[in-house]
Amino acid sequence: xxxxxxxxxxxQTPPFGTVSNxxxxxxxxxxxxxxxxxxxxxGSVLVLLRMWARxxxxxxxxxxxxxxxxxxxxxxxxxxxxxxxxxxxxxxxxMWDITLSDLFSLLKLLNMLExxxxxxxxxxxxxxxxxxxxxICPHRKGWTYRTIWLLxxxxxLFYTAITITTIWACNPRRKIWRPFEEGTCLNIAATLIxxxxxxxxxxxxxxxxxxxKVWSLQLSTAKKIGVSGVFSTGLxxxxxxxxxMVVTIRFSHTHDVTDLTPAALWAQAxxxxxxxxxxxxTIPALLLAFPKWxxxxxxRGTRRAATSETHGAVxxxxxxxxxxxxxxxxxxxxxxxxxx
Numbered sequence: 001x002x003x004x005x006x007x008x009x010x011x012q013t014p015p016f017g018t019v020s021n022x023x024x025x026x027x028x029x030x031x032x033x034x035x036x037x038x039x040x041x042x043g044s045v046l047v048l049l050r051m052w053a054r055x056x057x058x059x060x061x062x063x064x065x066x067x068x069x070x071x072x073x074x075x076x077x078x079x080x081x082x083x084x085x086x087x088x089x090x091x092x093x094x095m096w097d098i099t100l101s102d103l104f105s106l107l108k109l110l111n112m113l114e115x116x117x118x119x120x121x122x123x124x125x126x127x128x129x130x131x132x133x134x135x136i137c138p139h140r141k142g143w144t145y146r147t148i149w150l151l152x153x154x155x156x157l158f159y160t161a162i163t164i165t166t167i168w169a170c171n172p173r174r175k176i177w178r179p180f181e182e183g184t185c186l187n188i189a190a191t192l193i194x195x196x197x198x199x200x201x202x203x204x205x206x207x208x209x210x211x212x213k214v215w216s217l218q219l220s221t222a223k224k225i226g227v228s229g230v231f232s233t234g235l236x237x238x239x240x241x242x243x244x245m246v247v248t249i250r251f252s253h254t255h256d257v258t259d260l261t262p263a264a265l266w267a268q269a270x271x272x273x274x275x276x277x278x279x280x281x282t283i284p285a286l287l288l289a290f291p292k293w294x295x296x297x298x299x300r301g302t303r304r305a306a307t308s309e310t311h312g313a314v315x316x317x318x319x320x321x322x323x324x325x326x327x328x329x330x331x332x333x334x335x336x337x338x339x340x
Contacts, residue, residue, distance in 0.1 A: 006100040011089075011257070014096035025097030028261065032091045033083070035265050039272035040079045046279035047072040053285040064130035068278055071123035075271055078116050082264060085109050090261050103257065107177035110260060114166045114192075117267060121199070122159040124274040126152060128206055128234075131278060136213045144213050151209070155202055162195045189252030196245035203241050207234040233280050237273030240266045 010020040047068060054061040082090075088106035089098040098106070129148050137145040170176045170185040179185075244266035251259040 006104070009100050010096045011098045011100055011103040012095035014094075018096065020096045022097060022099055026093045027091045028093065029086055029091045032086060032261065032265065036079055036082055036268055039268040040075065043072060043075060043272045043275035046276050046283075049286060050279040050282045053282045057285050062130070062134065064127045064134060064278075067123045067130065068127035068275070071120055071127060072275060074116065074120045074123065075275070078113060078120060078271070079268065081109060081113055081116075082268065085113070085264070089257065090264060092258055092261075095256055095258055098257070104177050106257065107179075110257075110264075111166065111169075111176050113264070113267075115163060117271075118159040118163040118166065118195075120271065121274065122155055124271065124278060125155050125202065125206060128274070128278040129155075131281065132210055135281065136210060144209070147209060151202070151205055158198055158202070162191075165191055189248070189255075192248045193245065193252060196241065196248050200238065200241045200245060203234065203238045207238060234273065234277040237270050237277055240270035240273050244270060 010022075014020050051061075051065065051069065054065050085106060088102045088109060090106065090110075092098055095103075129152050133140070133145060133148055137148065139145075165186065167173070169188050169191065170183055172181070172183050175181045175183040175185060176188075244263055247259060247262045247266065251263065
């Protein structure tokens, strides 16, 4: 077929009396750029603060930091491709304002974004789970420790399966972005919905686990609420995951590619929420770099209690007589520090 046909033909027949507008179609480009930019900027700032805290303040870093750094770098690339998708129809309100050529390019780019999304989200969750081991499982034993490793394994299997399915959703693979070609495909919409649903269950598990652990510790109610609040930032990622699943279900009924715009935006919000959730518990350690803040916290006084995996009591300490690490470990691996 003449390639010029694809450059001049709309991806969908416009309604009666409507003319396709390929040059300046109604769109949400500005909203897409603002949301994408805010998500990337927020995640970047939090990752920068985390790395500053871990590499230069605490001078103690590990695999939870490395995996978060890799996830952030992947997110930068992912966001770049997301911006590129604006040139091919993401953000356009009507399919009849997109040419077939742009539709094919958009579907190919969206498939690439979906392939990148799964490993990236796994790295974010892996970082969070490894961080939880370091913070709340210093003895590397107990039901919490085993549960975290179970979640790591299940997430690894799940995201590997989703990635493979996304890559080979059609045979030949080219049919993913050129649907008119001969071949067979899985139910891509059903795959996306299943993936979003399982992903949401994973988010809930990672959110609830540390909060349950905090409430088992010998802390005042006020401090339990405060520490739980830090971990509860994961609620944003959970809500983004929920909304992404809702708009994906809508796409499964309409098969209108413009319905994937909100799905892409919620995916970006979910990634940003996961990065924030993973980095925020580390930020209090930055107070070490500000003596006035540190001394102010230290003047509040302290009280101590032994810690163990079984009864969950914690060391509580102030500045300047102890090292403040995250929520956070002191120099002895047997303790968890909570400011205030």
